[in-house]
Amino acid sequence: MIVTRPKPLEEVLSFLKGFRKILVLGCRGCVAIYHVGGDKEAKALAQKLSQKGFEASSKSVLRQCDPRYLKDLKEELSQFDAVLSLACGVGVVTFAEMFSEIPVYPGVDTLFCGAQVERGVFQEKCRACGNCLLHLTAGLCPVALCPKGLLNGPCGGSSEGRCEVNPNKPCVWEEIIKRLEKQGRLEELLELFPPRDYSLAEGNSPREYVHGKASK
Amino acid sequence: MERPVSKLQRLLEEGKFVFTVELQPPKNASKEEVRKKLSAIKDFADAVNLTDCSTASVSMSSLAASLITLEEGFEPVWQMTCRDRNRIALQAEILGAYALGVRNLLCMTGDHPLVGDHPQAKPVYDLDSVQLLSLVKGLEEGKFFNGKPLKGERPCFFLGAVENPFATPLHFRVLRLKKKALAGARFIQTQGIFNLKKFERFLRLAEEEGILEKVFLIAGIIPPRSFKMLKYMKERVPGMDIPDEWIKRMASARDQREEGIKIAVEIGKALKEMKGVRGLHIMLIGWEEALPEIVKALR
Numbered sequence: 001m002i003v004t005r006p007k008p009l010e011e012v013l014s015f016l017k018g019f020r021k022i023l024v025l026g027c028r029g030c031v032a033i034y035h036v037g038g039d040k041e042a043k044a045l046a047q048k049l050s051q052k053g054f055e056a057s058s059k060s061v062l063r064q065c066d067p068r069y070l071k072d073l074k075e076e077l078s079q080f081d082a083v084l085s086l087a088c089g090v091g092v093v094t095f096a097e098m099f100s101e102i103p104v105y106p107g108v109d110t111l112f113c114g115a116q117v118e119r120g121v122f123q124e125k126c127r128a129c130g131n132c133l134l135h136l137t138a139g140l141c142p143v144a145l146c147p148k149g150l151l152n153g154p155c156g157g158s159s160e161g162r163c164e165v166n167p168n169k170p171c172v173w174e175e176i177i178k179r180l181e182k183q184g185r186l187e188e189l190l191e192l193f194p195p196r197d198y199s200l201a202e203g204n205s206p207r208e209y210v211h212g213k214a215s216k
Numbered sequence: 217m218e219r220p221v222s223k224l225q226r227l228l229e230e231g232k233f234v235f236t237v238e239l240q241p242p243k244n245a246s247k248e249e250v251r252k253k254l255s256a257i258k259d260f261a262d263a264v265n266l267t268d269c270s271t272a273s274v275s276m277s278s279l280a281a282s283l284i285t286l287e288e289g290f291e292p293v294w295q296m297t298c299r300d301r302n303r304i305a306l307q308a309e310i311l312g313a314y315a316l317g318v319r320n321l322l323c324m325t326g327d328h329p330l331v332g333d334h335p336q337a338k339p340v341y342d343l344d345s346v347q348l349l350s351l352v353k354g355l356e357e358g359k360f361f362n363g364k365p366l367k368g369e370r371p372c373f374f375l376g377a378v379e380n381p382f383a384t385p386l387h388f389r390v391l392r393l394k395k396k397a398l399a400g401a402r403f404i405q406t407q408g409i410f411n412l413k414k415f416e417r418f419l420r421l422a423e424e425e426g427i428l429e430k431v432f433l434i435a436g437i438i439p440p441r442s443f444k445m446l447k448y449m450k451e452r453v454p455g456m457d458i459p460d461e462w463i464k465r466m467a468s469a470r471d472q473r474e475e476g477i478k479i480a481v482e483i484g485k486a487l488k489e490m491k492g493v494r495g496l497h498i499m500l501i502g503w504e505e506a507l508p509e510i511v512k513a514l515r
Contacts (some may be wrong), residue, residue: 156380
């Protein structure tokens with residue numbers, strides 16, 4: 001799931017200064033599931049904007065990250081001066097690429113690929129690095145969960161299972177070791193983990209994947 | 217056996233008990249300051265470690281400070297971390313450092329920017345310390361990290377790594393040390409040791425794994441300057457293990473500096489007695505004046 005956080009209202013208002021007719025565009029994907037940018041949230045934000053003197057209305061599409069669900073907006077958009085998107089960054093960019101004539105502003109900050117570990121608490125679990133090594137690390141990701149992204153961890157700062165950089169967080173390498181030990185696989189860690197291939201990750205941007213084709 | 221590439225290597229191979237001292241390059245552009253610090257420790261160390269922006273805080277480059285050390289006729293241990301450079305920059309600097317005469321290289325992962333003075337910095341960590349060791353070994357064997365041949369003169373270092381015998385999980389520390397030895401480390405400098413019993417257990421485990429035949433182990437000492445500093449290290453520095461007996465002694469000492477030196481000497485003597493300890497690495501953390509007395513008592 002892509003985890004997002006609403007931008008403060010003051011920040012949003014600072015973007016919209018000078019516009020009058022605003023479309024608050026929600027998305028029924030990830031942002032809707034955790035009540036950040038679905039139908040309800042889009043409607044509530046449009047109401048707030050109306051109270052601040054804007055002519056604001058709201059609408060949601062099934063997924064803003066898919067041009068198929070955006071294309072029908074074309075006609076409607078001519079009635080607005082600007083769009084405030086409550087989708088993640090992927091949605092905002094997909095919208096902007098399709099409709100270059102109308103300004104679009106982000107209403108949320110896109111944080112990470114994560115899981116809701118308890119109600120309202122989201123944690124990053126995957127860095128989308130393009131070279132998954134979870135088969136070596138008992139299913140836990142040091143790329144995402146170790147601040148140094150160590151592949152041959154843990155570093156010299158882990159203490160009683162806590163991370164040196166964020167002492168309130170567990171050291172993922174200690175967890176990996178515990179699990180591999182339980183599974184009788186500790187010896188595997190004596191192998192030198194090769195370095196990551198950044199040509200599969202942020203070193204090669206923008207990344208593109210064509211389904212069914214080997215691609216970077 | 218191949219000829220040693222540095223004095224530090226030669227002394228260790230001859231079986232001499234060595235003293236290395238850690239020096240933090242100044243947080244300014246003064247060559248004079250480096251010289252001054254060096255002259256204070258010169259007669260009491262076989263080699264001096266130049267830290268690479270320790271605690272992720274900016275100071276003069278460890279390579280530059282290593283070169284000043286060489287100019288002063290003294291032997292540097294160039295510390296290099298993975299925090300600020302990708303594999304291109306790492307290799308470029310390693311080749312340059314060798315060309316300029318640096319021969320001891322200590323490979324570390326490096327403190328995270330979040331604990332330093334520029335927490336907004338991008339943490340690089342393209343490689344980790346183990347991978348850095350294998351990168352250097354590769355260059356020495358005539359291949360770049362991408363596998364392509366390095367034509368012409370190859371670098372050749374006395375290669376080191378660090379280990380913290382007190383970080384958890386304890387039993388894995390020994391395996392990680394083995395990993396570093398396999399990756400190319402020839403000497404190991406440890407985190408400051410206060411818990412002698414625990415360290416001895418670590419040593420014996422390392423011996424059982426056959427690691428002490430592969431690497432020279434140089435044990436770390438941090439002379440406690442004051443009760444406050446010792447307490448701070450115990451409570452705040454991750455991976456430090458400081459038994460209460462030292463804290464109590466510092467707390468009740470009439471002269472804390474004198475007591476700090478006494479403690480450092482006691483720890484040093486105990487470490488020197490342990491089988492497998494081939495030298496001491498003294499981290500002064502700015503307390504250069506303490507060095508002569510400590511080393512004189514331990515030599």
